[in-house]
Amino acid sequence: MTYRALLVHLDDSEAALQRLEIALRIARQFGAHVVGLDIAPTPDAHIFSAIPGAAGLYAEVIRQREQRRGTLRELFDTRCRHAEISGRFLCLDASDRQSIVRHARLADLVIAGQANPNAPETYIHDHVGELLMLAAGRPVLFVPYTGVFPSVGSRILIAWDGGREATRAVFDALPFISHAQQNIVVTVHGAADAPLGSRIPGADIALTLARHDAVIEVLELEGATGEHVGSVLQSCAQARGCDLIVVGGYGHTRWHEAVWGGVTRTLLRTMALPVLMSN
Structure with missing residues (x-):
């Protein structure tokens, strides 16, 4: 692709x-x-x-x-x-x-x-x-309407929630992901004491992407909910020197829109680096 x-x-x-x-x-x-x-x-x-x-x-x-x-x-x-x-x-x-x-x-x-x-x-x-x-x-x-971006897609943060929109975004971004120097698959969990069975695995999608010759790292972040997830993703991307965020856009169900739709709005409103979205 x-x-x-x-x-x-x-x-x-x-x-x-x-x-x-x-x-x-x-x-x-x-x-x-x-x-x-x-x-x-x-x-x-x-x-x-x-x-x-x-x-x-x-x-x-x-x-x-x-x-x-x-x-x-x-x-x-x-x-x-x-x-x-x-x-x-x-x-x-x-x-x-x-x-x-x-x-x-x-x-x-x-x-x-x-x-x-x-x-x-x-x-x-x-x-x-x-x-x-x-x-x-x-x-x-x-x-973003401000800032200078000499590179896009050399180090990518992939926001993964296991859902339809995130899946579309990952595979739509595959040309970037396959050529990137580094990709970080990030899953954001709610309370740190949440049951392990409710956690979203990032290792599975990381293995799939590795089969496309992508260089992959998996990172789990704790204690973020609602729109705050968008801020967490941005902070992580900047701290890790990423020049692109890949994330699913607005959902098609009320629950998904309420949770991850808030993430989308936060990123679109406050983005400090390019963001690739699909829905």
Whole structure:
């Protein structure tokens, strides 16, 4: 298994350049094609027509949109050419969710950004990664909106709870895991005095991954519940020098969503390093 088709979400934020550079590095590593996706809102002409003398304003809004799109396209094409990577720039209307999801389903991996509450100008792009993970069923590599990440996937923390979502995430991340210098399978237990029979074994999935030539270590952490698990995973990843966290996304049952959904929200809100999620 490898990544041959990548989709990277682009916007006007400074973080978009970081996402693009990461996408190009992954494309170079796996020999992948890259689609740069710009999701642009289209102004409603009917709203402008209701304002006297607003025809000129509408024309200016359209001109600025096209100028912005051209600048982003030129940036994408230049970076792909410089990196000698096959790429295609794609611009879709923000209201056309069906087309956005359809194109995402053609990708082996989607690279998207963490929502930035301090950048209201990019509100139209907030939570695009979560939309694509849930609606398109593709793994999403979320990149924090702050920080510099010279490597992604050389040392990986794998959050393992034995569930469906974690399983999807592990096997969706297999190209990274097989090539990583080190993988740490982390299971997080509740109270330290919980019955041993209720514990989640990490050794079994570690053995499976080792058969894919992955370098694996198993680590059990104690005494974390609910959303606190997300903080524990991040602290562990940073302490062990990891540059990627692999974790299952939102669950499909109320119980799973209540427990591990909190982990997902914590990681998406406070991530300090890239996180690969599947659901």
